[in-house]
Amino acid sequence: MIRLPAVSGYRLPPKEIQEIVDVPPNASYHLSPRRDRIMFLKRRAMPPLSELAKPDKILAGIRIDSSCNMRSRMSPDGQNVAFTVRYEDEAGSDSNLALWVANAESGEARPLFRQTDIRLNAIFELFVWVDHSTLLVCIIPSSRGDSPKKPLVPFGPRIRSNEQNNVIQMRATKEMLKDLHEEELFDYYATSQLVLVSLDGIVKPVASPAIYTFLNPSPDEKYLMLTCVHKPYSSIVSYKRFPKKVELWTVHGRFVRELCDLPLAENIPIAANSVRRGKRLIRWRPDMPSTLYWVEAQDGGDANVEVSPRDIVYMEPAEPLNGEKPHVLLKLDLRYRRISWCYGLHALAYEYWHKTCRTRTWIISPDCNDLSPRLLFDRSSEDAYSSPGSPMMCRTPAGTLVIAKIKTNYEGTYILMKGQGATPKGSVPFLDLLNITTGAKERIWESSVDKYYESALALMSYHPKCEIQLNELKFLISKESRSEAAQYYVSIWPDKKQVQITSYPHPYPQLASLQREIIRYERDDGVKLTATLYLPPGYNPSKDGPLACLIWSYPGDFKSREAAGQVRRSPNKFARINNSFPLLWFAVLADPTIPIIGEGDQEANDRYIEQLIASAEAAVNEIVRRGVAHPDKIAVGGHSYGAFMTANLLAHAPHLFCCGIARSGAYNRTPTPFGFQKEVRTLWEATDTYIKMSPFMIANKIKKPILLIHGEEDSKVTTAMQSSQFYDALKGHGVPCRLVVLPFEGHRYAARESVMHVIWETDRWLQKYCAMVSGETTQSHVDGAPACEALTLNFTKISSLSKLILMALDYIGVGNFKDNSQ
Structure with a gap:
């Protein structure tokens, strides 16, 4: 019998903490195609x-929720903005979204459709601009009636058969179609009628109703590429692998041709880099009026097959002449990733291979058959220090993105490459002028390093042919520091003058003097590690003594020791507190690198436990050496794979931590027998590894208190059942533990009630099991509750959490904390 606590329901942390967590995130930005306007979207x-x-x-x-798929998009000329408006639910209504348009100059907004009975279908693709005055919109078919009712008597038994001896290996899946009734529901909710609607409200149907998942008008505004899925469906894969048909239509409603009709793809191998057979990634060339390109695997989509070439990229016009065959654009020995186009003369093609972390960039001349591809970069994707960055893009008059060509007084073709600029001293974002003819590059801008972290976000210069003079460059730049929130600037060349366009106040001034430092240390095996250390304002370890500390992390896989030790963060970034930020309480060691390294042919996970403990020991030793953390008051926590890490550390390294907090984790790897994270071997190929890595299998060895939190509707393989079964195993061995299940929440937690309650739970746990010295009893901010207890309150979504420095607030006199949960 489960004993419930004396006080149930949603709880609240202290008011001072609520005020910090309730601060809305920064507004997102959207640039007009001609770069003459910036639209900022505020978010709650x-x-x-x-x-x-x-x-x-x-x-x-x-997730079928007709009101959740909301978005906004600018017209190709930037004169109008289309966006969705959600109305309050009406009785009997299953769609409460309306499509509106606003004039970008005047701000005047109005509904687009004249008819009030037209309802948007927001399940997949919602709408796209076809030209500056016409949109292609998914609406609910007028003939759709009431939703199918589940029969009282089922259609029959659920049967899954493999009498054909097919080899179908799949990673764990959840919430696939279970029976004929769910197939009917999927058809009912996902089917859309496409309509072309002009700005004056004139509506014209296009094509037949279908389950459209992707809408893509051609750059010349003449064609529509429509992608839909159809039967037969599957009970073991998502809609992304259902049979898929891609068709071409004209904007006048004339069917042109079928580009492909791919069969059901249940048998894609689980090996990394395996793909679907047939045409994939069919797209329009953004630098041409109506030219298509796509990729086809030559290995049958199976990455285990050795073949050369592995992928071929094809190209052809929308309406090829009779007998005209697709043009072979490029042959690749690795797996195709993408192409960045640059108006015909040049393009950058990218390929990669997961197992070796190899990535290559080719310069191709798509419209010059006599020029062979030329290798530009060949490097490890893990090597942040050698990353050349990515090309700066600009908008064409059609609204498509192509690489900007930079006009200089030098010979050759130049483009701009922007990168994060990882260095041993921290990230220093940069802009390089790259001569793609010779490969030579020159750094023309980089962030300051003394105080600010600056990053070039987008090119603000506009030219109809995307040819920008070097001395006429304009960039949108973000600029922040440890104590100043990020602001947006426009940098104007040639003098690089910065014009500030936003002036956001400090989101939480009570934490303006929060101490933040990037620290560096080593594992016993010499692997270099980094972490971000947060300390309360005014705290001095020599004067105030060591603090209670929370270590919050997420392990990462690497193929080399050198890459694992690289610094990928900046000491000058602002500490934004949001739902994905680690909980801050007293001292916090955020995101210490926990590299799991498998060099050469070694499998990283065969030494997972050994390397996990070594990294954790190095982190603990460093903060204790610095005198900022009490060795008996260090907690560990994490989300998802970080929760898995937390449980393993409490089992294998109990001497390091006093308690743990594990959110949305999977603790038993046997229910995921065909791989997890970057593990590609099956349970039967690596049985010992699966077993040894599963903390569920050694629940009897865990003695330290652990708080388990999970979203009840987690649709990932880390289902709430994993936390429930792990809790039962721990309780069965008398481990101090607590399970909190958040109803309506998924893998990450979103609702305010859920977020606040998780903060309350975390505060209570740390106060009780971390903040007090052995033998000392301290008054927690929350009510006590039995240590081994399941709490199923039906809450909802956040990933890592935020909570802020009770000691810090005491230092700056914000007031006394009270329990506001009543």
Whole structure:
């Protein structure tokens, strides 16, 4: 019998903490195609629980909620903005989204459709601009009636058969279609009618109703590429692997041709870099009026097959002449990733291979058949220090993105490459002028390193042919420091003058003097590690003594020791507190690198436990050596794979930590027998590794208190059942533990009630099991509760959490903390 605590329901942390967590995130930005306007979109901090509690369905791996798919998009000429407006629910209505348009100059907004009975279908692709005055929109077919009712008597038994001896290996899946009734529901909710609607409200249907998942108009505004899925469906894969048809239509409603009709893809191998057979990634060339390109695997989509070439990229016009065959654009020995186009003369093609972390960039001349591809970069994707960055893009008059060509007084073709600029001293973002003819590059801008962290976000210069003079460059730049929130600037060349365009206040001035430092240390085996250390304002270790500390992390896999030890963070970035930020409480060691390295043919996970402990010991030893953490008051926590890490550390390294906090984790790897994370071997190929890595299998060895939190509707392989079974195993061995299940929440937690309650739970746990010295009893900010207890309150979504420095607030006199949960 489960004993419930004396006080149940959602709880709140102290008011001072609520005020910090309730701060909304920074506004996102959208640039007009001609770069003459910037649209800032404000976002709320967290939705209410009532919003997540609305009835919805998860079918074929997608959440069916007709009101959740909201977006905004500018017209190709930047003169109008289309956006969705959600109305309050109406009785009997299953769609409450309306499409509006606003004039970018005047701000005047109005509904687009004249008819009030037209309802948007927001399940997949919602709408796209076809030209500056016409949109292609998914609406609910007018003939759709009431939703199918589940029969009282089922159609029959659920049967899954493999009498054909097919080899089908799949990673764990959840919430796929279970029966014929769910197939009917998927058809009912996902089917859309496409309509072309002009700015004056004239509506014209296009094509037949279908389940459209992707809408793509051609750059010349003449064709529509429509992608839909169809039967037969599957009960073991999501809609992304259902049979898929791609068709071409004209904007006038004339069917042109079928580009492909791919069969059901249940048998894609689990090996990394395996793909679907047939045409994939069919796209329009952004630098041409109506030219298509796509990729086809030559290995049958199986990465285990050795073949050369592995991928071929093809190209052809929308309406090829009779007998005209597709043009072979490029042959690749690794797996195709993408192409960045640059108006015909040049393009950058990228290929990669997961197992070796190899990535290559080729310069191709798509419209010059006599020029062979030329290798530009050949490097390890793990090597952040050698990253050349990515090309700066600009918009064409059609609204497509191509690489900007930079006009200089030098010979050759030049483009700009922007990168994060990882260095041993921290990230220093940069802009390089790259001569793609010779490969030579020159650094023309980089962030300051003394105080600010600056990053070039986008090119603000505009030219109809995307040819920009070097001395006429304009960039959108973000600029921040440890104590100043990020602001946006426009940098104007040639004098590089910066014009500030935003002036956001400090989101939490009570934490303006929070101490933040990037620290460096080593594992016993010599692997270099880094972490971000947060300390309360005014704290001095020699004067105030060591603090209680929380270590919050997430392990990462690497193929080399050198890459694992590289610094990928900046000491000058602002500490933004949001739902994905680690909980801050007293001292916090955030994101210490926990590299799991498998060099050469070694499998990293065969030494997972050994390397996990070594990294944790190095982190603990460093903060104890610095005198900022009490060795008996160090907690460990993490989300998802970080929760898995937390449970393993409490089992294998109990001497390091006093307690743990594990959120949305999977603790038993046997229910995922065909791989997890970057592990590609099956359970039967690496049985010992699967077993040894599973903390569930050694729950009897865990003695330290652990708080388990999980979203009840987690649709990933880390289902709430994993936390529930792990809790049962721990309780069965008398381990101090607590399980909190958040209803309506998924893998990450979103609703304000859930976020606040998780902070309350975390505060209570750390106060009780971390903040007090052995033998000392301290008054927690929250009510006590039995240590080994399941709490199923039905809450909802956040990933890592935020909570802030009780000691810090005491230092700066914000006031006394009270329990506001009543």
